Amino acid sequence: MPEINITALLDMFVMLLIFLLINFSAATYHSVKASGYMDFPKSNADKKPVEVLTIIVDKYNVIVEGKVVFKHQKGVVKEADLDDSGFKIEPLYEVLLLQADKTKYIASVNKKLKSEGMIVLQMDKDLPFYFLRQIMYTAGQAEYNDFKFVALKK
Amino acid sequence: MPSRRKKKVTALRNVNLVPLLDFIVAVIPVLLLSVSFTEYVILDASLPVFADDTNIVQQEGQEQKKLGLTVAITDDGFVVGGTGGILTVDGSGTLIKKNNGKYDYDLLNKKLAEIKSNYPEEWSIIIVPQSDTKFQDIIMTMDASREKIDIDGKGIIKKKTMFPNVVLGGGVL
Numbered sequence: 001m002p003e004i005n006i007t008a009l010l011d012m013f014v015m016l017l018i019f020l021l022i023n024f025s026a027a028t029y030h031s032v033k034a035s036g037y038m039d040f041p042k043s044n045a046d047k048k049p050v051e052v053l054t055i056i057v058d059k060y061n062v063i064v065e066g067k068v069v070f071k072h073q074k075g076v077v078k079e080a081d082l083d084d085s086g087f088k089i090e091p092l093y094e095v096l097l098l099q100a101d102k103t104k105y106i107a108s109v110n111k112k113l114k115s116e117g118m119i120v121l122q123m124d125k126d127l128p129f130y131f132l133r134q135i136m137y138t139a140g141q142a143e144y145n146d147f148k149f150v151a152l153k154k
Numbered sequence: 155m156p157s158r159r160k161k162k163v164t165a166l167r168n169v170n171l172v173p174l175l176d177f178i179v180a181v182i183p184v185l186l187l188s189v190s191f192t193e194y195v196i197l198d199a200s201l202p203v204f205a206d207d208t209n210i211v212q213q214e215g216q217e218q219k220k221l222g223l224t225v226a227i228t229d230d231g232f233v234v235g236g237t238g239g240i241l242t243v244d245g246s247g248t249l250i251k252k253n254n255g256k257y258d259y260d261l262l263n264k265k266l267a268e269i270k271s272n273y274p275e276e277w278s279i280i281i282v283p284q285s286d287t288k289f290q291d292i293i294m295t296m297d298a299s300r301e302k303i304d305i306d307g308k309g310i311i312k313k314k315t316m317f318p319n320v321v322l323g324g325g326v327l
Contacts, residue, residue: 006171013178020185041293045195045300120196125290129283132292136322140201147200151293153193 037061041125043151050148053099054120055092057127057135064095075131087137096142119144197296199320221273223317225262226282227295232262234269257291263298270302270316279317296320 037058056063062070070081070091081089096119107113119139123132136147226233232250250261270276279299283292302314 006175010171010175010178013175013182016182017178017185020182020189023189023191024185040194041290043195043197043293044297044303045197047196047198049194049196123289125288125293127289128285129287129289129292130285132289132322133285136201145201147198148196149199149293149296151195151197153195 037124038122039125040122040150040152042154044154045151049150050118050120052118052120052148053096053103053144054122055135055139057121057123057131059124059126062089062092062135064092064099067095069095072131075128077131077134082134087134088141089134089138092135092138093142096139096144100142100144117144118146118148120148120150122150197293197300197320198318199296199322201322221269221276222280223266223269223273223276223278224280224282224323225266225295225299227257227284227287227291229284231257232295234262234265236269257294259294259298262295263302266299266316267302267314270314277315277317278319278321280321280323282323292322 037060038056039059053064060071060073061068062072070077070089072078077089081091083090103113103116107116121132121135123135139145139147221236224235226235228249230249231252234250250258250265252258253261266279281292281295281299283295299317299320301316301318304312304314306312
């Protein structure tokens with residue numbers, strides 16, 4: 001029985017393997033979790049994402065640490081979830097306050113950690129500024145003042 | 155009797171590549187699943203802060219005026235202003251009007267580059283969107299104000315940093 005020459009196939013696989021390994025090392029931002037209800041805005045920025053606390057704001061939900069904190073309709077929050085000023089979103093504030101305490105504790109143990117006050121915001125591109133303002137205000141009240149917006153590279 | 159050299163060549167020809175192939179075939183799907191073909195980036199933004207007097211700073215005994223550059227995103231287009239005035243664009247008003255119903259980011263970028271050439275030590279900009287301004291428009295405005303991108307005749311891209319420190323205004327505090 002004649003032998004099949006697999007050298008050419010192996011050549012192709014090795015090239016593919018090298019290509020994938022290069023992409024793998026250059027990649028991947030694990031904090032960006034694909035949400036079926038999320039369209040990222042596009043930007044020509046160059047900064048790579050950082051691994052800190054992330055608020056995911058898709059078309060229907062606001063998610064922190066994998067848990068849905070509250071729901072909204074096109075950026076409109078239920079009145080019951082807002083404080084008297086109409087800016088602070090109470091359920092989000094409570095979750096962020098807990099996270100801030102955790103971060104402070106970790107930072108007190110691990111002196112190298114410098115993520116205090118930093119928060120990553122993944123937000124749907126069509127949501128309005130007034131909703132962003134409410135989220136930023138709420139995060140600011142929980143001592144998160146340094147915002148990083150996530151976008152897709154153009 | 156075959157020579158030693160001939161034996162060596164025959165041995166090399168008969169290297170069993172199948173285990174190597176097995177390994178590669180196993181690794182490729184793992185890599186394919188984990189590789190991200192979309193690249194994410196981040197943009198910095200911060201909340202406005204209160205200060206006693208943000209417009210005037212004392213520097214080595216000299217009074218230096220701060221620009222206080224502000225870009226407001228309105229329904230009609232961009233309004234560019236600074237401390238003590240609003241920029242006039244080509245004498246036709248204070249607006250960088252929309253172009254065919256879309257915000258003219260290129261013109262905004264050009265005008266901000268002109269401002270930057272007059273204030274090279276200024277790095278901050280306040281962006282004031284309207285309540286209903288979409289997040290994508292805010293990001294695009296931040297892009298237009300952050301850097302000037304020029305492509306020369308040879309196709310080489312040159313980036314010049316303009317106003318990377320963005321503060322989002324609009325009654326946050």
